[in-house]
Amino acid sequence: MTFCLLIVAKAPVPGFAKTRLCPSATPEQAAEIAAASLLDTLEAALLTPDARVVVAMTGELGEAVRGTEIAAVLRRTEVIPQRGEGFDLRLVNAHADAPRPGEPVLQIGMDTPQVTPALLAEAADRPEDSVLGPAEDGGWWALGLKDPSHAKALAGVPMSRADTGRQTLRALTGIGLRPGVLPTLSDVDTFADARRVAKAAPHGRFARAVAEVR
Numbered sequence: 001m002t003f004c005l006l007i008v009a010k011a012p013v014p015g016f017a018k019t020r021l022c023p024s025a026t027p028e029q030a031a032e033i034a035a036a037s038l039l040d041t042l043e044a045a046l047l048t049p050d051a052r053v054v055v056a057m058t059g060e061l062g063e064a065v066r067g068t069e070i071a072a073v074l075r076r077t078e079v080i081p082q083r084g085e086g087f088d089l090r091l092v093n094a095h096a097d098a099p100r101p102g103e104p105v106l107q108i109g110m111d112t113p114q115v116t117p118a119l120l121a122e123a124a125d126r127p128e129d130s131v132l133g134p135a136e137d138g139g140w141w142a143l144g145l146k147d148p149s150h151a152k153a154l155a156g157v158p159m160s161r162a163d164t165g166r167q168t169l170r171a172l173t174g175i176g177l178r179p180g181v182l183p184t185l186s187d188v189d190t191f192a193d194a195r196r197v198a199k200a201a202p203h204g205r206f207a208r209a210v211a212e213v214r
Contacts, residue, residue: 003124004099004148005051006107008082008091009038011059012066018111024191025213028065032212033194035066036205040113042073047117051124052103056094058082087159091143095151105151106131106144111188114201115141119183126180130172133182137193138162141185150177 010017012034014027021030045053055077061067080097084090091107099105106124108115112135123131123144130150133142139160145151153171158164172179188194191213198207 002050002052002103004103004105005045005048005053005120005124006094006098006105007041007045007053007055007077007110008094008107009041009055009057009110010034011057011061011064012038012070013059013063014065016059017064018188020189021191021194029209029213031065033188033206033209034110035064035070036209037113037188038070038110039066039073040201040204040206041108041110041115042070042077044113044115044117044120045108046073046076048120048124049117051106051120052100053077054098055079056082056090056098058090088154088157091154091159092151095145095148095154099148103148104144104146105148106142108133108142109187112141112185112197113188113204113206114185114197123182126182128178128180130177130179131182132165132169132172132179134165134184136184136186137189138166139164139187140168141187142182143168144182150175153177 012031014031017034018030082090084093131144135141153175194210198210
């Protein structure tokens with residue numbers, strides 16, 4: 001059965017993307033790392049069996065590092081704009097806008113470039129009504145919903161905090177779901193995170209971009 005693999009992404013514009021990697025990286029290097037992360041994520045997504053890849057994008061791709069290359073890959077996906085005030089509402093709206101009727105959703109971001117097609121396919125094929133992939137920093141890297149309308153539970157959940165994962169689980173169980181738990185991954189917020197993820201996935205664009213920062 002086809003599922004919607006939803007990637008929530010930000011155009012890798014210097015000074016706009018991955019600013020917490022600075023000052024270890026310059027704004028241009030941080031954007032290069034973000035671009036590499038997005039490209040590696042898109043590659044894994046497009047190789048995932050039965051996935052219809054949808055990208056919810058924000059930012060000006062024309063101003064982005066590797067924008068032409070990213071645009072070429074995005075032509076193999078469906079791109080929709082992010083909408084809403086606050087990241088919680090943008091996620092709610094993306095889950096409403098991306099799937100076709102009856103289509104389950106697996107949503108990821110662009111800062112876990114170590115994901116593989118096998119991991120994504122396994123996450124989408126889980127039998128539970130929902131799944132959540134914890135991140136090492138207390139957030140989460142993936143959310144799967146058999147019924148995408150249940151994403152409304154995310155409204156009001158504080159994002160980018162050490163308790164975001166716990167609060168998200170609470171919100172999902174609060175509407176009667178019984179989430180399964182996916183493997184824990186490290187996402188990329190700080191440069192220490194970037195080095196750790198590059199070590200976990202040493203052969204991709206992301207690792208090469210991180211290695212360029214001295």
